[in-house]
Amino acid sequence: MSDSQSAPPLVVDLDGTLVNSDLLVESAFVLAKRSPQSLLNLPGWLRGGKARLKAEIARRADLGIAELPYNEALIAYLRGQKETGRTLILATAANERYARAVADHLGLFDTVLASDDQTNLSGQAKLDALRAHLDGGAFDYAADDDVDTVIWRHARQAILVNANDRLIARTRDEFEIGATFHAEPADWRTWTRALRVHQWAKNALIFVPLLAAHQYADASMLVMAVLAFIAYSLLASSVYLLNDLVDLGDDRQHPRKRERPFASGRLPILHGVLAIPALLLATLVIAVFLPPVFWLVLAAYYALTLAYSLGLKQLALIDVITLASLYTLRIIAGGAATGIDLSFWLLALSMSLFLSLAMAKRCTELQVMADHSGDAPLGRGYMATDLAPLRSLGTAAGYTAVVILALYINSPDITDHYTHPARIWLLCPVVLYWISRIWLKTLRGEMHDDPIVFAARDNGSRVCLLLGAAIMVLAL
Template identity: 80%
Template sequence: MNSTNTAPKADDVPLVVDLDGTLVNSDLLIESAFMVAHTSPHSLLGIPRWLGTGKAKLKAELARRADLGIADLPYDKRLIALLEHEKANGRTLILATASNEKYARQVAEHLGLFDAVLASDEHTNLSGQTKLDALRDHLNGGAFDYAADHDVDRVIWRHARRAILVNGHSKLESRVRDEADVGQNFVREGGDWRTWVKALRVYQWAKNALIFVPLLAAHEFADAVTVSMAVAAFVAYSLLASSVYLLNDLVDLGDDRQHPRKRERPFASGRLPIAHGVLAIPVLLIVSVAIAAFLPPLFWGVLAIYYVLTLAYSLGLKQLALLDVLTLAALYTLRIIAGGAATGIDLSFWLLALSMSIFLSLAMAKRCTELLVMAEHSGDAPLGRGYIATDLPMLRSLGTAAGYASVVVLALYINSPDITDHYSHPVRIWLLCPVVLYWISRIWLKTLRGDMHDDPIVFAARDNGSRVCVLLGALIMFMAI
């Protein structure tokens, strides 16, 4: 019996692939806008003028000003695998996208898979019916398969031989199945509530417990009204902080994708659509302001200062050496001030000085950690920061000095009327000094050994040694009452 081996015949119908939300789990228009906000914030003033001319003009102007890290974009590996298989079998692949042609051609060049690129230029926004017309013209009215992710693509799926859904929601799938022949459906991975908890950095809300410090220092924790005001301030502050965290992550997308750990953040990795992050920012801000409406006006002022200072940090101050760590220390101290503003409790000068000193030390430990991580990963300085590797010894010296200075301030605080008026045995509080001295030394030892988390506060919350120090501190304060 004779047998012949016949190679599988290549599909002679081109496969057309969308870019945003399909080939990459992101939106390059939004990314380019945040990149411009990161590198040239004043250029954003031109957006209304560009958009007035048309969306194509807006995309072109942003693309002209923003160079995205094309190699680091969150590509959909499942779709890439399909495209590589089809390409190996000789199938024609076409990238057709509403993104600007600059990015489309860079993506095509990076992947090396596409035979043709159709994209928006300065005059034409290649989306919906316009994209369909361009495809028909390019293919001379021939058949094609189309892979995409959005409702706007339904007009194209209706005329495609076969639809391929990528990262589309269940309602979209139902609509498309009623209108077209659906071949494959790549369901979006990893966008559940746990991913949102990580994106909102709920674990960072522990920092806002500083709002309760004035309450505890003044021994007002038995007053239900005062406690409820502090709790409301905590919630408002936490929601506002999360809105800023989202904004910070969107501004830092390019830098985070080159960081060994931050690349796994929900937006940088593509597990959450960045458009959802853009919508969540004002929602969190509005809810925060609504809660703050029930608190004293002074709290509103502190909340506004915190928001403006955090925005300034996200958009520029974090790139300025030393100013960045001073800003971080100020942001922590503002939490204590917010607690006093919400409850009407007067704050001690020594308490604020103690806060600035200890948090300046922790901010410098954070920067040292980033320098060590990036040096180990690539030998470079932290991306988007104003430091270089040789700054590490100076940061270490300044950080440890600030930490030890906080112990001196604590000693002076213990001897102030703010302490002696509230405790029967204030001399016992002196035992806090060696505890804090040990804790600061431990933080810096862990930092320079490379054992520190990106954020020393988060590390301390998970560190058993730090927990023991907190328990000892609480015991000492109880013994002094």
């Protein structure tokens, strides 16, 4: 008889061990996305105990079991153990509906022990269930957290999965270690991706009113604009985190978004949950030094982005109009922070231009998903057949922006600030070329998921920016 055949049953935890995630937190975000009003019931469910909370959420929230971020190294180890005839038991505090679905998907486990409506199978309760199931026999236990210590004390061997250095050091002194599976370390680069720091470039729109009014030499206004930029960036990152947590299931079915830190399991979901209020608090601290009207714009931005994350993104056309509005709100925020009055033409130009870019973003997503699976993007209100009309609407919005720019150049907002305003007309062909380039790249399938990010890395866009700056200088 082989060592594995003579070895006791191997018991495996689910959350943070078999799966690099927490199914309770994931399911709560699925519920928030699909039925936000159900969140009002969470306190009542929790008063009935954690087991009832998990059961009520599981009844209402369907997880994409096949797309969960499984621990592939551990699964390969378990498959090897299974092939030698070893008994595998999945024992988890997750609700039994999810646990059985995971077990059915993997086809590895002989038995599933999980939380039901009455019992939260964690800590001592899990140990009691294991003892009853095994008639007090020996077992090995694979898990990842301090709460599992009570079970490791009664196991023959402790198998450490995704455990931190402190837990590894302590368990090595207390228990016999059978195997160790180290977590992929999450460093500052992982958090930079999660916070989407590269997207902060969009918040440079806050400086547009300062530049348009030629007040960039005013130190007090410049300080206000910088503070507004920082506050807006921190708030935007909190929304990006929330958006990623709400969209976990959809992102995991996207060929590129599946590699995002939370969707891939590189960052624990709970860390994201904790980071959101921390970022909001930092935003409020900075906003205290800015005018109250800026607070209103900031609140409007957050409310609109929250509505976008929880529902508006699923409504065709409403989603792209919302995105264009969010870009325009950045310009409004710049005016609010510095006290500069904004031109109607500037706001109209912003809405039209960013509506075109938002539609380019949607066209790119539609094309990527069509090439990948033949389907439209999940969680959106579009069908694959919407690609052609979206292209037409997007290019029309882009060219309308050029017309608005021409009218803006002829307005007093421009003519009163420049010695040679006629030279600014040269901006029109530059912008016309740039928007046409964006759409040409989109139609060729060469566009990034976000046209703004693409433009920041695109040499052609950089040349257009330099030409535009030179034209404005020549017009002074």
